[in-house]
Amino acid sequence: MNHHHDHADPPREETQRIRLEAVSKRWGSTTAVDGIGFTVVPGEFVILLGPSGCGKSTTLRMIAGLEPASAGRIHIGERDVTHLPPGDRGISMVFQSYALFPHLSVADNIVFGLRSRKVPRPERQARLARVAALVDLEAYLDRKPAQLSGGQRQRVALARAIISEHPICLMDEPLSNLDARLRGEMRREIKALQQRLGMTVIYVTHDQVEAMSMGDRVILMQDGRLVQDGTPDELYERPASAFAAGFIGSPAMNLVPLAAAADGAVIDGEPHCNVAPHEAAGQLLGVRPEDIRVLAEDATGVPARVLDAEYLGADSIVRLEVGDQTLRARLDGRPPLGAGAACRLQWRREATHFFATEDGRRLEIAGHDLAAPPGRRRFATSRSGPLSQQDGEARASSNQVGNDTPGVNR
Ligand SMILES: Nc1ncnc2c1ncn2[C@@H]1O[C@H](COP(=O)(O)OP(=O)(O)OP(=O)(O)O)[C@@H](O)[C@H]1O
Ligand SMILES: [Mg+2]
Numbered sequence: 001m002n003h004h005h006d007h008a009d010p011p012r013e014e015t016q017r018i019r020l021e022a023v024s025k026r027w028g029s030t031t032a033v034d035g036i037g038f039t040v041v042p043g044e045f046v047i048l049l050g051p052s053g054c055g056k057s058t059t060l061r062m063i064a065g066l067e068p069a070s071a072g073r074i075h076i077g078e079r080d081v082t083h084l085p086p087g088d089r090g091i092s093m094v095f096q097s098y099a100l101f102p103h104l105s106v107a108d109n110i111v112f113g114l115r116s117r118k119v120p121r122p123e124r125q126a127r128l129a130r131v132a133a134l135v136d137l138e139a140y141l142d143r144k145p146a147q148l149s150g151g152q153r154q155r156v157a158l159a160r161a162i163i164s165e166h167p168i169c170l171m172d173e174p175l176s177n178l179d180a181r182l183r184g185e186m187r188r189e190i191k192a193l194q195q196r197l198g199m200t201v202i203y204v205t206h207d208q209v210e211a212m213s214m215g216d217r218v219i220l221m222q223d224g225r226l227v228q229d230g231t232p233d234e235l236y237e238r239p240a241s242a243f244a245a246g247f248i249g250s251p252a253m254n255l256v257p258l259a260a261a262a263d264g265a266v267i268d269g270e271p272h273c274n275v276a277p278h279e280a281a282g283q284l285l286g287v288r289p290e291d292i293r294v295l296a297e298d299a300t301g302v303p304a305r306v307l308d309a310e311y312l313g314a315d316s317i318v319r320l321e322v323g324d325q326t327l328r329a330r331l332d333g334r335p336p337l338g339a340g341a342a343c344r345l346q347w348r349r350e351a352t353h354f355f356a357t358e359d360g361r362r363l364e365i366a367g368h369d370l371a372a373p374p375g376r377r378r379f380a381t382s383r384s385g386p387l388s389q390q391d392g393e394a395r396a397s398s399n400q401v402g403n404d405t406p407g408v409n410r
Pocket of ligand 1: 032056
């Protein structure tokens with residue numbers, strides 16, 4: 001589409017920037033959306049992510065004009081659209097349910113909007129041919145929706161949004177009816193199409209994999225509020241709260257309470273190994289499963305015992321008992337140890353996160369480095385191999401590290 005290169009059109013910047021200012025939606029005593037504010041720049045793929053009922057669809061519907069806002073302002077480009085009807089907002093929308101007309105052919109479903117906008121037939125046909133090729137539906141134009149697979153129906157819904165040539169497209173869980181394999185394919189197709197056409201997309205999902213893989217930016221919501229607004233990297237590397245930490249990543253980040261010890265903080269019920277400075281006592285420590293190394297019993301690190309292990313093919317999820325807590329580690333390949341085995345856990349200082357027990361907010365505390373010094377094993381995490389390959393190395397480094405390893409009480 002590349003509208004912005006066409007000098008006849010105003011710059012995309014002016015027409016496609018979407019800006020929400022303190023937007024709220026109330027139904028009686030229910031507050032579905034509570035003072036949400038964010039900006040979507042032209043050409044961006046932004047995800048609204050959050051658990052069921054957090055207000056994602058309501059936010060999207062307010063942007064589309066299908067639901068009036070109770071408070072706040074919505075701008076599209078230079079225009080305040082807060083009170084404009086949907087048809088005047090220059091937006092197309094794809095719903096989870098596809099909303100196809102069962103009695104119309106695929107072709108008629110796709111051009112339905114153009115027809116009601118009185119676009120002349122030759123232009124309709126030309127646009128239909130273009131869009132059908134784009135989403136690979138040329139062979140199905142005469143069929144009825146009931147004669148299509150879920151993925152094909154999904155593409156009809158997409159085609160209908162694309163053919164409108166509105167530069168802004170809002171999508172509400174468009175892939176939730178598809179099986180896992182098709183979802184993966186459609187994720188890539190939608191993303192590629194968005195980039196090819198330079199569309200501005202706001203995409204609602206509760207699936208963090210979709211959010212991480214498709215979004216240029218992810219807006220995480222909880223109970224109608226904005227929890228974090230950042231790139232997928234930022235949400236993964238620096239979650240703003242314990243909720244955000246638990247929502248992004250699978251299995252979720254381990255979150256364990258810390259107790260005070262003689263000269264630092266220890267995992268509740270495991271008094272031997274300092275894992276954090278004293279100020280972290282009473283708060284929560286977060287470590288991602290993929291950042292934990294599982295080492296032999298005589299290595300340095302946090303003493304742990306294997307509860308069970310789940311082999312997933314490329315990797316395994318090992319559940320570990322540490323003091324009163326259960327942690328998960330994601331290890332490459334087969335589980336290195338069976339249930340009941342004693343071991344030690346390590347992680348790097350950069351892999352630690354701290355959150356307030358009281359309200360879950362992120363705390364700026366520098367964690368301890370339980371792994372060997374940088375240079376020797378900088379990238380040695382559980383991602384780098386099972387115990388059997390690291391055993392010797394772990395032994396060697398545990399000797400070598402000796403008392404330099406911070407926080408290990410002996
Ligand atoms: N028409 C309505 N009247 C009253 N409450 C509503 C209405 N529509 C939605 N709600 C409530 O507003 C809240 C947010 O709903 P919304 O549909 O935006 O959630 P969501 O994040 O899209 O969830 P899901 O992932 O389940 O689709 C929910 O508590 C819901 O029950
Ligand atoms: Mg919804």
